[in-house]
Amino acid sequence: MRILQINNVYDRLSTGKIVADLHREYTARGIESYVSYARGPKVGQPHVQKFNWEFYAHVNKVRAYLTGILYGGNIISTLRLFSQIRRINPDIVHLHCINDDSVNIYWLLKYLKKKGIRTVVTEHAEFLHTGTCGSAYECNRWLDGCGKCPQSKSMKFLFDNTHLAWKKMMDAFDGFDRGKLCVTTVSPWLKTRATQNSHFSVYQITPVLNGIDTVNFYRRVNSIVDRQTIELTGRPVVMFVTSSFPAPVKGTHFIEDLAKRMPEVDFLVLGQKGEVEDLPQNIHLLGRVYDRDKMALYYSLSDATILVSKAETFSMPVAESLCCGTPVVGFKAGGPESICLDEYCKFVDYGDVDSLQQALNYTLSQSFDRDKMSKEAIRKYSKKAMADGYIAVYNRLMEAK
Structure with a gap:
């Protein structure tokens, strides 16, 4: 053929x-x-x-x-x-x-x-x-x-x-x-x-x-030590992947809003750095990352990945995050909630920041079997x-x- x-x-x-x-x-x-x-x-x-x-x-x-x-x-x-x-x-x-x-x-x-x-x-x-x-x-x-x-x-x-x-x-x-x-x-x-x-x-x-490339995207169990390299302590860490920051179409303003509401949480942002002013101190702009191993490390050291787009037909960050054993929280965007592993994901109505904050707090409070999550996701994606x-x-x- x-x-x-x-x-x-x-x-x-x-x-x-x-x-x-x-x-x-x-x-x-x-x-x-x-x-x-x-x-x-x-x-x-x-x-x-x-x-x-x-x-x-x-x-x-x-x-x-x-x-x-x-x-x-x-x-x-x-x-x-x-x-x-x-x-x-x-x-x-x-x-x-x-x-x-x-x-x-x-x-x-x-x-x-x-x-x-x-x-x-x-x-x-x-x-x-x-x-x-x-x-x-x-x-x-x-x-x-x-x-x-x-x-x-x-x-x-x-x-x-x-x-x-x-x-x-x-x-x-x-x-x-x-x-x-x-x-x-x-x-x-x-x-x-x-x-x-x-x-x-x-x-x-x-x-x-x-x-996705599950040879690279899998749970890195020793990734906790890498928190020190980006000056993170023992606080909860939330990952956000975008093409650039800021980017209104990707909902980056929601990340800024959440960071102000949740000063006890560190937000890692992977995406091209743009011009931003008065950014909350708990948002860490890491720039665009092309290395898949490095991305997998960031997913693995995070306690949750967040999705704030208005519409996505699939969402690679959802699949990548789950393969790295990290749960997902976000707005309902169409594709993501239809392809995700329901047990490890929570989606709320688009634009409802109050419900998004509640869902994120709930997820951060849970104790997931992250090895099991990773294995199930790798089979699926x-x-x-x-x-x-x-x-x-x-x-x-x-x-x-």
């Missing part, structure tokens, strides 16, 4: 690491595996190819701003991707996140449909069933065609063409042979969202949870479990009449 995965990036950021992990796992199992990716440096690995240029991606970002159509354009890079597909001649093309100003999604789907190529489409975000936005939040306009988008300004469009973008996306999917297309989602919650779109519900939709899930989908497509 010859598999071609297509993604924005390779071996970096969340989806890039997922694709790289799958590529290595498939290769180890004797599957002929290829990857085509769009952004970032050339990696120089066998069967891994880049199909776009950074400058061209920036040009198409301007085009998207001017037209309000995020996933069109990209003529040259898309034609180059078609050439790679023809040369590889895969049994199955597996599409991941391809929404980074790099490929014409409408052309790509129509090309795969016309050529009769078996296709797996993984939804890591919502843009394929909404037509434009990666997170629709409480908006339901995508159910009947979008238009007059409440997020158009935040997405920095010159014109609101979300209705046209929605129509183009649905047209690209419509008519795909049902035996040649399978949609997967990274959480049961995201499957529920996708099945509300009548254009998607005609295809088989299967949740396959993201896998391992790369092997993820690869098994996707291979089952591939086999179903190969056997379909």
Whole structure:
């Protein structure tokens, strides 16, 4: 079986690491595996190819701003991707996140449909069933065609063409042979969202949870000594992972609020440091951490991990934390509460800081069997479990009449 995965990036950021992990796992199992990716440096690995240029991606970002159509354009890079597909001649093309100003999604789907190529489409975000936005939040306009988008300004469009973008996306999917297309989602919650779109519900939709590198993410039982290296004493420690701090979309203002309410707790923040003023002294900004072993140490030395996003389709920090034997507390964000280990997690309504504080205090007061938590999580979120899930989908497509 010859598999071609297509993604924005390779071996970096969340989806890039997922694709790289799958590529290595498939290769180890004797599957002929290829990857085509769009952004970032050339990696120089066998069967891994880049199909776009950074400058061209920036040009198409301007085009998207001017037209309000995020996933069109990209003529040259898309034609180059078609050439790679023809040369590889895969049994199955597996599409991941391809929404980074790099490929014409409408052309790509129509090309795969016309050529009769078996296709797996993984939804890591919502843009394929909404037509434009990666997170629709409480908006339901995508159910009947979008238009007059409440997020158009935040997405920095010159014109609101979300209705046209929605129509183009649905047209690209419509008519795909049902035996040649399978949609997967990274959480049961995201499957529920996708099945509300009548254009998607005609295809088989299967949740396959993201896998993480459990070779690195496991409980480090001696991590308590590492508290001294970041000037922590015996006080409770809460971990928070974000892309940057501050970041309103990730709810970092809630962390500041909690830190003021809970001066007896130390909050460790992993994420790029921005400009902040009057930060509570019990917030420790550790910067962005790329080393997985180091991240696992931080999870392991913490007494809880907190999640304050408004919407998440999966949430890697939830899986990583549980694999390191650390419970999770957070706002209900969709995906996390549908993929978590319920025994070790507590979620409250978004924005309810009083309930969040109560849930955090409750969790910090509990005595968990952290070794048991880690073992259960590793079974659920391992790369092997993820690869098994996707291979089952591939086999179903190969056997379909």
